[in-house]
Amino acid sequence: MSILAIDPGNIESAFVMVTDDLSKVIAKGKLPNADLERCISLLVHERWYWDDPVRHVxxxxxxxxxxxxxxxxxxxxxxxxxxxxxxxxxxxxxxxxQRIYRMEEKTAICHNSRARDSNIRQALIDRFGVVGTKKNPGYFYGFKKDIWAAMAVAVTYHDKYLTDSE
Structure with a gap:
């Protein structure tokens, strides 16, 4: 099973799809909003699952x-x-x-409501590993600003709603 997390924007939105244990990034990107809506439909109607059906958004x-x-x-x-x-x-x-508020992300990931994007990014790297290079890609290889924000949504969702229920 997997988690689809979205960092919305007025024109484009970033997303990540990760396994529900956060062990693997299945897909990531930033798309125009209409295209992301079509992708959401594909996840269901075309069985575009990558081996892991989405059960959490x-x-x-x-x-x-x-x-x-x-x-x-x-x-x-x-x-x-x-x-x-x-x-x-x-x-x-x-x-x-589930809706995830930015304040929830800051306190769940950094344990500090005054954390900034750079603090969240570093906390995610500390938890999951290095970004890596083209020759040796790490967990976060290819992540850009808004995709990091979508990952923070996924991790917060996981930590608040999946680990408590296990």
Whole structure:
């Protein structure tokens, strides 16, 4: 079984698909939102499973901390709603779906609510291993900024909702 984690954006969104024990990254990338929605459909309708059916979906959710935000943030919120609706239509009750807030990621991965992206990235490397090179790819080979954020969503989901239930 696997986890699909999404770091949403107003135009493009990053995603990772990992085994539910986090031992392997199955797929990763950043796609225009409409293309990612089509991929979500393929995961079910075309049995695009890579040996591991998706049974868990986690999407990073926007939270308000009292600061002014721009139109991009509101468009991202709309996109999160689109993903949720699409997931509901495609999967129904077959999967476990959860919103993950950035603050949850910081405290779950770094144990500090003031952690920054660089702290989260380093904590993930400390936990899973080096990025690697083209000749010797590591666990995180090919990860870029938004894909790291999607991985943080997956790890937080795993740590909060899968390890407690085992």
């Amino acid at each position: 986690a999407v990073e959710m926007v939270a308000s901390y009292g600061m002014p935000v721009g139109a991009e943030v509101f468009e991202t919120c709309v996109q999160i709603g689109r993903f949720e609706r699409h997931i509901e239509i495609v999967w129904g009750n077959v999967i476990n779906y």
